[in-house]
Amino acid sequence: MILVVFRSRFSEQYDHEYETTEDYLAKKVRAVYGDDLVQVKNYETEDGERLALVWWRDPETLARWRADVEHHNAQQQGKEKWYAFYELTVAEVVRTSSTLEPEAYPAP
Numbered sequence: 001m002i003l004v005v006f007r008s009r010f011s012e013q014y015d016h017e018y019e020t021t022e023d024y025l026a027k028k029v030r031a032v033y034g035d036d037l038v039q040v041k042n043y044e045t046e047d048g049e050r051l052a053l054v055w056w057r058d059p060e061t062l063a064r065w066r067a068d069v070e071h072h073n074a075q076q077q078g079k080e081k082w083y084a085f086y087e088l089t090v091a092e093v094v095r096t097s098s099t100l101e102p103e104a105y106p107a108p
Contacts, residue, residue, distance in 0.1 A: 001093040008086040036061040
């Protein structure tokens, strides 16, 4: 299992085009990769910092998504326009413990 941690803060150039693009890509990634994209959680702090946690089943699927042309174009827009800053961390999950039922939690 791969965990992607994405921290960001919007720039002054943030606009509705971001939300339209985000919605479109969220639907596309689910349609193309289905259960290979296990779970996505988004959070926003009171000061405007954003945090997204994305679990993927394997590095190969994540690599294919990273190479997707529309995803790449959106990343460029983010760097050039939408984000004042961002930080991306990709980590391999070594172990997970949980009190949740197995079907409620992303399994490796």
